[in-house]
């Protein structure tokens with residue numbers, strides 16, 4: 281060891297100068313990767329147990345290492361651990377502390393592994409835990425939606441295309457559309473978990489190790505389904521993080537769409553729903569304001585999740601095999617992404633059950649905009665008129681109603697018969713909103729009994745998760 285060498289660095293042996301202070305700060309990841317300490321210690325304990333099983337450590341050494349790591353874990357949890365930037369990352373901070381605490385045995389822990397398979401293992405363990413938490417939250421959010429949809433299965437509102445009144449639907453039906461989006465998110469998340477839950481431990485730096493390791497044993501100790509394959513791929517693969525970011529991006533797209541609708545619906549112009557005061561804020565200048573900040577922020581935070589997806593994709597696109605220091609840049613996007621998604625899910629889990637539908641306003645809005653014009657056309661088709669002709673007749677009737685600034689139901693029977701002789705007294709049932717929604721009585725339709733059937737199926741599916 282030369283006297284200019286920084287003695288603290290575990291890799292200091294081949295260096296003749298101390299690290300430049302800026303470079304030390306620039307290359308360190310400890311500020312953000314320290315949050316992986318639990319997973320790092322779990323991985324190290326599994327590795328130590330394996331080293332004992334294969335005869336590399338004796339049982340006394342194994343026990344000293346495990347006890348040392350547990351005491352470090354306790355100190356970190358109690359905020360009593362001194363992190364050092366000079367020790368670069370979570371792995372070297374913990375390893376150095378171990379040797380400080382238990383002496384030379386601590387130096388044996390790194391036998392047959394590298395920080396490259398260590399970090400790959402840590403992130404997978406961390407991501408797996410977070411996936412499980414997000415899966416539970418998604419299920420809670422979906423249950424909240426089912427509760428609300430059940431309550432609103434008969435509530436009539438206008439359905440929109442192009443944000444123009446199209447046909448009446450039920451609010452329960454609209455909420456079940458949200459449910460379906462989240463259902464796909466859930467299945468993407470669970471599918472991603474399969475590719476996360478593999479153990480890279482034992483791939484070592486890139487080529488594997490000459491020590492007699494037992495990769496299946498460490499994999500099973502850590503709850504992984506099995507070891508990863510090819511060692512080069514094992515240390516360099518971050519596909520699972522990108523997949524998670526793709527899941528998160530789509531989930532946020534959905535939450536952002538919900539948010540957009542809530543923002544529109546709480547405006548004076550729509551006035552369809554009321555959000556609880558505790559989820560809104562006021563204006564410092566306009567006393568009447570109640571702003572839907574929480575949905576707006578969820579919508580706003582979507583952008584940074586997309587950003588993280590692009591960051592991670594770009595991070596990987598030019599990396600030659602195997603591990604490169606670039607990979608250290610995967611952590612901040614990943615952490616922020618997971619923290620943000622969890623907050624947004626939490627916001628929605630609490631917000632949704634507290635939404636109050638203003639049923640009367642929804643109903644009045646559905647009466648406007650000729651929402652049952654299609655029903656009238658279908659009615660004429662059922663009486664034998666070809667659909668295109670029926671469309672034409674109803675178009676003329678709607679134009680006449682617009683001209684008179686009235687609803688289709690304001691026409692008398694005789695006036696409607698002037699548009700088509702096929703019209704009879706029963707037309708008024710067809711033009712009613714209730715008749716319109718009840719008529720869409722098939723799988724996936726808006727009829728209240730179909731909405732209830734969809735809710736029942738969804739409840740069963742959630743119960744089987």
Ligand code: ARG
Pocket residue numbers: 309313369395396399605607608609
């Ligand atoms: N801090 C590094 C990372 O986050 C750990 C692995 C470092 N390996 C290395 N050979 N420099 O990726």
